[in-house]
Amino acid sequence: MSYLDELRGVVTIIKWGQKNSLWPLAFGIACCAIEMMQTGASKTDAERLGMLMQRASPRQADVMIVAGTVTKKMAPVVRRLYEQMLEPKFVVSMGACATSGGPFRDLYDVVDGVDDVIPVDVYVPGCPPRPEALVYGLMKIQELIDAYYEENQNKPVSGKLEAPSVKPSLSG
Amino acid sequence: MSAQQSASTAVQQSDPLALEKTIASSLKAAFPTAVKTANVVRRRRMRIECTPEATLDVLKYSKNQLGFDHLNYITAVDWGKAFDLIYNLWSIQKMVELEVKTKVAHGEKDELVDFPTSTGVYQAADWFEREVYDLFGIRFVGHPDMRRILLREDWTSHPLRKLYDRRGYPIDPKLGQPPPQTWRINEGKLSLPKKWLEEDPEIEENILTLNFGPHHPSTHGPMMVRARLDGEIIIDADVVIGYLHRNHEKLGENNTWIQLLPYPDRTNYVSPINWEWAYVMAVEELAGVEVPERAEYIRVIMAELDRIQSHLMYLATAGDAVGQLTGFVWGLRDRELVLDLNEMVCGARMLPNYFRFGGVNRDLPKGFAERTRQVVDTVEKHLEEFSYIYEKNPVFLKRFEGVGVLSPQDAVEWGAVGPGLRASGIPFDVRKDDPYSVYDRFDFDVPVGKHGDNLDRFMMRVEEIKQSISIVRQALKDLPSGPYQGKAPTLSIPEGEASSRVETPRGEGSYYVVSNGSPRPVRMKIKSAAFINVYVAKRMMIGQKLQDALVILGTWDPVLGEIDR
Structure with missing residues (x-):
């Protein structure tokens, strides 16, 4: 028996809650972190959309925003934080560096994209992306949350919520 | 300060480079054989070249006799067979900059080169020397804590040497080692400061080592502080940086x-x-x-x-x-x-x-x-x-x-x-x-x-x-x-x-x-x-x-x- 069976009627409410009060793990690494702070501050004010910024602990977070260049020294930490987050969890790769290494691609200490380390759901382009772009990316995450719960709701009764699988070829 | 400032400007009005020339010639006079060249590059900037053996003495003399009290940076340039090791000094009183340059020979392979530390002269040299050690492989003998500072500790190479390409791989594989290529959770474990290890390895009961970071809202980015606490007083701290070393x-x-x-x-x-x-x-x-x-x-x-x-x-x-x-x-x-x-x-x-x-x-x-x-x-x-x-x-x-x-x-x-x-x-x-x-x-x-x-x-x-x-x-x-x-x-x-x-x-x-x-x-x-x-x-x-x-x-x-x- 999955807990979903008992909570079938409640899932709609959980979905509604998670979707409309996204708590991102404020994972500022580099330049994008400054734009991420601006996203939470007065002009863009992502809190209007329920996106309460600045959760410092991965255990309270729904979505991880990887904002900046991931280096080989940082990659094990990123992986550890990802695994500390509770299911269901989503990852936004913010900016060119986290997406592909960006301007720092092909350098000795830079990981060419955070998707070598953890699975990514939404990529936000830009160097750095404007706050509006990040908000748009987070709204895409809301759509993914919808899809995620619908998919799991239609599963057979014995089904359980599964973690998004990590690509097998990864170095981790 | 302001009195000296006006005095030095008064001297410079007659000959704009008088102060610089005096300092250069006094260095040359103090070390006639060790200082090979002493040039005035431009106003407020001098460059001297000296032999490796005399470098520490030149630094000591510059600090104690000439008033170069501020160490700006230490760096190196790899010329294939030798490093230029550069100490950049600044005198807050005289407002002039001095660059001390010395040649340190190194072999073809990526092997450590020894050089005496200058931490005894300038305390600020501590982290600068660790950086040069990390990226170039110059080991400063006598440094209190010679660990890597920017790169992960399982690196074996020194990527700013010319024998490495931009991805950190040796151009000729025989001469150097490739960089680490994986990043599992427990990789790149940090080592402890030498001082902590030399002390009693059985840590006293009331001393706690507290790590915070690299993911922490108050460190302004990925930085790690390892504090040894006695109650809530920090008795020693180690700051780990390099999580954003973007080369x-x-x-x-x-x-x-x-x-x-x-x-x-x-x-x-x-x-x-x-x-x-x-x-x-x-x-x-x-x-x-x-x-x-x-x-x-x-x-x-x-x-x-x-x-x-x-x-x-x-x-x-x-x-x-x-x-x-x-x-x-x-x-x-x-x-x-x-x-x-x-x-x-x-x-x-x-x-x-x-x-x-x-x-x-x-x-x-x-x-x-x-x-x-x-x-x-x-x-x-x-x-x-x-x-x-x-x-x-x-x-x-x-x-x-x-x-x-x-x-x-x-x-x-x-x-x-x-x-x-x-x-x-x-x-x-x-x-x-x-x-x-x-x-x-x-x-x-x-x-x-x-x-x-x-x-x-x-x-x-x-x-x-x-x-x-x-x-x-x-x-x-x-x-x-x-x-x-x-x-x-x-x-x-x-x-x-x-x-x-x-x-x-x-x-x-x-x-x-x-x-x-x-x-x-x-x-x-x-x-x-x-x-x-x-x-x-x-x-x-x-x-x-x-x-x-x-x-x-x-x-x-x-x-x-x-x-x-």
């Missing part, structure tokens, strides 16, 4: 000069324009480029606006550090105003990529002057509002007043720069002491603190915003017409070496570039102000309470992009 210096050797223009923005992403200026100025000095007057004024305006927004960012994070979230939101709100001006001028809001060799990318747009005046008026008015939640707020004062006092002697000895050094009472500001561009035409003060505590360091930022506003107003008033871009080479830069000095919001920032006439630099060293300031913060944490340590770290305004480079 700017290796990148510099693999791109053409003009391709490198966007990267200074990303070196320090909170004050990008000042860092652009540092890079552009170094290349201009190397190529002998004339900058038109209008371009100089535009640069001053943009750099001062940049300083305003960077200090507003500091006001925001200072609030964040003590739970004053109103200040955080207000600071970022006002910063938006300046970012809008950036957008107006060059299209990008945060990382503008605006400066070019010999000028700027484009002229100021219509209506810029009026808009800028409005913005600085607004910021000035808001500073008054800030004072009610900060320096007039008793709760805030409890955390800032009298906490984290840094004496002027320690500030100089540990190598502090920028507002933190000035807060301890030492009026060192590159814009005044070694004026670049047209800064000598503006009327502004260098604010100086009395006590060197957290509150003084905080107030330095507030005062500097006011001074910057005044400079912006003066520059807008005197803005001349004319071209905004002079003639400048784009691809090949003449052979030689040059360095620039710019007063960035965090202190003196500098680029040291070496060219061999090819389209790519041989070496591009970035002297980071925040790097050495974090070292100072680390020394200051010892003996403080845990909760104060984070506030002290915050008052140095660290930006990890600049620290790790």
